[in-house]
Amino acid sequence: xxxxxxxxxxxxxxxxxxxxxxxxxxxxxxxxxxxxxxxxxxxxxxxxxxxxxxxxxxxxxxxxxxxxxxxxxxxxxxxxxxxxxxxxxxxxxxxxxxxxxxxxxxxxxxxxxxxxxxxxxxxxxxxxxxxxxxxxxxxxxxxxxxxxxxxxxxxxxxxxxxxxxxxxxxxxxxxxxxxxxxxxxxxxxxxxxxxxxxxxxxxxxxxxxxxxxxxxxxxxxxxxxxxxxxxxxxxxxxxxxxxxxxxxxxxxxxxxxxxxxxxxxxxxxxxxxxxxxxxxxxxxxxxxxxxxxxxxxxxxxxxxxxxxxxxxxxxxxxxxxxxxxxxxxxxxxxxxxxxxxxxxxxxxxxxxxxxxxx
Amino acid sequence: xxxxxxxxxxxxxxxxxxxxxxxxxxxxxxxxxxxxxxxxxxxxxxxxxxxxxxxxxxxxxxxxxxxxxxxxxxxxxxxxxxxxxxxxxxxxxxxxxxxxxxxxxxxxxxxxxxxxxxxxxxxxxxxxxxxxxxxxxxxxxxxxxxxxxxxxxxxxxxxxxxxxxxxxxxxxxxxxxxxxxxxxxxxxxxxxxxxxxxxxxxxxxxxxxxxxxxxxxxxxxxxxxxxxxxxxxxxxxxxxxxxxxxxxxxxxxxxxxxxxxxxxxxxxxxxxxxxxxxxxxxxx
Numbered sequence: 001x002x003x004x005x006x007x008x009x010x011x012x013x014x015x016x017x018x019x020x021x022x023x024x025x026x027x028x029x030x031x032x033x034x035x036x037x038x039x040x041x042x043x044x045x046x047x048x049x050x051x052x053x054x055x056x057x058x059x060x061x062x063x064x065x066x067x068x069x070x071x072x073x074x075x076x077x078x079x080x081x082x083x084x085x086x087x088x089x090x091x092x093x094x095x096x097x098x099x100x101x102x103x104x105x106x107x108x109x110x111x112x113x114x115x116x117x118x119x120x121x122x123x124x125x126x127x128x129x130x131x132x133x134x135x136x137x138x139x140x141x142x143x144x145x146x147x148x149x150x151x152x153x154x155x156x157x158x159x160x161x162x163x164x165x166x167x168x169x170x171x172x173x174x175x176x177x178x179x180x181x182x183x184x185x186x187x188x189x190x191x192x193x194x195x196x197x198x199x200x201x202x203x204x205x206x207x208x209x210x211x212x213x214x215x216x217x218x219x220x221x222x223x224x225x226x227x228x229x230x231x232x233x234x235x236x237x238x239x240x241x242x243x244x245x246x247x248x249x250x251x252x253x254x255x256x257x258x259x260x261x262x263x264x265x266x267x268x269x270x271x272x273x274x275x276x277x278x279x280x281x282x283x284x285x286x287x288x289x290x291x292x293x294x295x296x297x298x299x300x301x302x303x304x305x306x307x308x309x310x311x312x313x314x315x316x317x318x319x320x321x322x323x324x325x326x327x328x329x330x331x332x333x334x335x336x337x338x339x340x341x342x343x344x345x346x347x348x349x350x351x352x353x354x355x356x357x358x
Numbered sequence: 359x360x361x362x363x364x365x366x367x368x369x370x371x372x373x374x375x376x377x378x379x380x381x382x383x384x385x386x387x388x389x390x391x392x393x394x395x396x397x398x399x400x401x402x403x404x405x406x407x408x409x410x411x412x413x414x415x416x417x418x419x420x421x422x423x424x425x426x427x428x429x430x431x432x433x434x435x436x437x438x439x440x441x442x443x444x445x446x447x448x449x450x451x452x453x454x455x456x457x458x459x460x461x462x463x464x465x466x467x468x469x470x471x472x473x474x475x476x477x478x479x480x481x482x483x484x485x486x487x488x489x490x491x492x493x494x495x496x497x498x499x500x501x502x503x504x505x506x507x508x509x510x511x512x513x514x515x516x517x518x519x520x521x522x523x524x525x526x527x528x529x530x531x532x533x534x535x536x537x538x539x540x541x542x543x544x545x546x547x548x549x550x551x552x553x554x555x556x557x558x559x560x561x562x563x564x565x566x567x568x569x570x571x572x573x574x575x576x577x578x579x580x581x582x583x584x585x586x587x588x589x590x591x592x593x594x595x596x597x598x599x600x601x602x603x604x605x606x607x608x609x610x611x612x613x614x615x616x617x618x619x620x621x622x623x624x625x626x627x628x629x630x631x632x633x634x635x636x637x638x639x640x641x642x
């Protein structure tokens with residue numbers, strides 16, 4: 001088995017949407033479970049993709065058991081990030097009254113929907129929970145399909161920023177002692193804001209921020225714990241992508257950001273690759289002109305796709321020659337029977353050796 | 359509207375939104391359309407919406423006839439506030455960016471509304487320009503159209519309220535068109551039909567074209583050609599992809615919109631792909 005998979009406990013499958021992360025997460029989970037590890041796959045993705053990839057309609061329970069091979073089980077969990085955020089508020093509230101006030105505030109509900117990063121934040125928080133309870137030997141995290149993969153890492157930080165008490169003081173609202181801390185300019189600025197947004201909103205907003213007071217420290221502390229986990233030796237980050245110019249540029253930027261955050265990447269995976277196709281007809285091929293033209297056309301089309309892609313695969317290889325680069329060829333179907341998934345997972349697990357069937 | 363009059367229709371519009379799931383090729387199509395229109399001497403402004411559109415550098419940035427810009431909510435909000443309130447220097451310093459960020463993040467729908475507001479601003483200031491908007495992926499795109507509705511209610515008075523009315527009016531103008539970009543893949547097609555249905559139930563908007571991207575090129579009719587064992591795999595693949603494309607086309611008929619198909623071509627760079635698509639559109 002590749003030492004990456006032996007050593008690490010948490011596998012973060014990162015990358016943009018549409019590259020096959022969910023399928024690969026399911027595949028990796030199955031392969032690990034087949035080797036006897038108690039494994040769980042986590043997803044925040046509200047679409048049913050993970051369930052579908054594992055051959056289910058949807059998940060019935062918070063933690064679902066999926067039989068794979070023999071007596072082996074794979075566990076899977078799909079996070080309802082909206083409800084999950086409520087639990088976070090609960091955790092960081094200083095009093096039950098504070099919690100209630102926040103949860104019933106209409107701004108809170110709207111905020112969770114639009115804040116951006118709440119899915120990602122909930123995913124990281126959930127991961128921490130699983131790690132802390134030590135119930136599983138291996139955890140595979142199918143990260144949310146954020147357009148910008150960097151959002152995943154920024155999310156906890158952004159949230160903590162939002163809760164930053166020094167900013168909240170700005171919107172002192174009903175608390176007179178806040179206002180007295182600031183210059184006349186603040187009062188005037190608030191008056192201006194009232195003109196733009198209307199008094200009613202500003203009051204509701206001020207109250208809401210009052211209610212959030214004190215939670216920021218809790219969020220920030222948790223953020224640091226997430227970063228520590230991601231930076232530590234028990235986490236392996238697997239970056240998945242397809243081979244094209246835009247994906248190459250994205251990956252390069254993402255790797256740089258990870259480097260700046262001191263998070264190491266364990267493996268690069270190029271998915272959905274074109275298989276090798278020759279542009280020439282096979283030896284001994286003989287046929288009427290029309291037929292020859294037909295087959296040549298098809299060969300040349302697929303050959304050109306292969307050639308272009310290989311050019312970018314080489315660029316990817318040059319990105320981080322120190323890392324394992326796994327190439328996975330395009331599968332014909334979009335839903336994969338379990339056997340196919342298992343084989344795919346083993347391709348990762350035993351890289352660079354071809355997997356033996358067992 | 360018909361597929362062969364795509365370019366003509368584009369030139370008669372003031373705003374075109376490109377909507378679709380992440381990764382289907384919206385940005386590519388938006389750029390191809392921009393180039394095809396610019397080639398007909400139409401001044402074009404192409405708008406990308408940050409933070410969703412920051413993952414790649416824009417290789418077409420310096421095209422002479424196209425203005426390209428990215429709208430970022432916090433900056434747009436700051437610009438807007440400072441302009442409306444006519445703050446002088448002192449107050450500019452008083453409002454630091456973190457305060458704006460807090461508002462944008464907490465006030466529901468604020469970020470999207472501010473961005474739409476900036477689009478409206480461009481729209482009002484340059485009536486002879488064609489504005490092409492590269493929307494974020496479907497879920498976010500719906501919020502983009504929906505947010506002014508919520509904001510209008512939430513902020514029942516004041517400047518923001520008035521702005522949302524103007525924005526909603528722009529969305530519903532007959533010179534505004536919403537195109538859907540999709541791939542011949544089940545999830546993408548499903549999201550397209552759901553998106554149209556949902557948006558139609560919210561606002562009286564005009565939908566334009568469906569762009570079916572990455573189809574397999576027409577390479578010949580299979581039926582009359584006998585099998586060749588050595589070429590079985592490749593033939594099977596071709597047939598499978600054609601079948602998949604046909605299925606997607608059938609599903610997309612439910613949208614009741616004219617469709618344009620874009621074949622998958624082997625180009626090394628994104629720029630080459632955009633130019634090839636622009637050529638295809640230019641000949642329409």
